[in-house]
Amino acid sequence: MAVTQPVPRARLLLYTPASAALSTQLPHGLPEGVQLQFPLSVADQEQTVAWQLLCHQRLEAQLDREVEGYVSLRLDEPTALGPPLLVRELPETVGSKVWRGAWLLWKVLQNSEAQSLLELGAGVGLTGLLLASEPSAQQRRVVVSETRNAYAGAEVTFQNLQHNAALNAAAIEAAGGSVQVLDLDWTEANGAFGHAFDLVIGSDILYEPHLFEDLLTLMQRSARRAVLVQNTARKGTEYFKASPDV
CATH class of the missing domain: 3.40.50.150 (Vaccinia Virus protein VP39)
Structure with a gap:
């Protein structure tokens, strides 16, 4: 059974704690001007971390609530069903x-x-x-x-x-x-x-x-x-x- 859109996007947010997400992935992509070359330079790394934090703050403003990490399934439009569920993933197990x-x-x-x-x-x-x-x-x-x-x-x-x-x-x-x-x-x-x-x-x-x-x-x-x-x-x-x- 194919699951191309597993859940209505307004219903669920998956997230991982910020420190784990930043060390393993770039959930909001790269800022303009930074090329996809790893490891990033010190300057590019600093710019990318700032970009991730800015995108995360925008997401929290959109939701009007705190999110404890970086989401892997994002909310792109308001929902009539009330606030979405928040589900935390961890890297440990x-x-x-x-x-x-x-x-x-x-x-x-x-x-x-x-x-x-x-x-x-x-x-x-x-x-x-x-x-x-x-x-x-x-x-x-x-x-x-x-x-x-x-x-x-x-x-x-x-x-x-x-x-x-x-x-x-x-x-x-x-x-x-x-x-x-x-x-x-x-x-x-x-x-x-x-x-x-x-x-x-x-x-x-x-x-x-x-x-x-x-x-x-x-x-x-x-x-x-x-x-x-x-x-x-x-x-x-x-x-x-x-x-x-x-």
């Missing part, structure tokens, strides 16, 4: 970035009738936050989950998910939805939700075959329906598809 599967999962679930959703391995929370804030999803309850201790960097990912949920809580509440962050270890959950959700979802979460039995148990006992979007090149995909319980 793979779970703190937006991957293509998250976009695809959101596209699949647009206008879903599910009123309660549990997202497993939510990462930055993009899919769950978008689903919780859909204007057509009045009273929708979304739980975005991550483990905070099952792998190296898990705590960073979990704290970033908490940050993004808190940052957008007011906008989601204004849209009529709600979002909750849950510390969830698949190996300890034992599927104890008792079909508390209409739908359980996940994107690119099929990595480690030794976790699949716990994952399946959790999915089957959390909701009667599940939607997973998975990169078929991931090493665990074929193992999961071959499971007799799928």
